[in-house]
Amino acid sequence: MRIREDMRILIDRAAKLRGKTRSDFMIDAAYRAAEDTLLDQTLIKVDAQSYRHYLDILDEPPSGEGFARLMNVPKPWQD
Template identity: 85%
Template sequence: MTMPHKTIPESNHAKPVNLRIREDVRVLIDRAAKIRGKTRSDFMIDAAYRAAEDTLLDQTLVKVDAESYQQFLDILDRPPSGAGFERLMNAPKPWQG
């Protein structure tokens, strides 16, 4: 089952954007666009749109009341503990032989 994804609404006021890209990048984009059943332009527009949304969402300010904020700070100040933390700390490290 595929997850529905947001499509960019078409506008009657589309403006051209010209890009220069290396051949290897164009080939990669074309391969990915073909898999998605999209044109190169549509694929690039969708990808750029998602990246722009993500960037803007990363800048979203979350406001909480003083009590909730203090609870958050208290959790951050607690030393890590528990079985999950112990397992993580004892797991083999890829950089250690």
């Protein structure tokens, strides 16, 4: 594979830190990228009634004890 020298140096440094060869490091990285790409494309099919129920839930304003507690936590930027 042809690669710019600065990229090769960076990849070699990272591979060395992981105790891998450049090829093994690149194969692992490509494999993870392929998995992520495929997982991002997952399609979930539901019937119209289930989808409508899902949209209804999303349209409801947040509420409940957990939400109230979250909203009352001190904000770091308001110290």
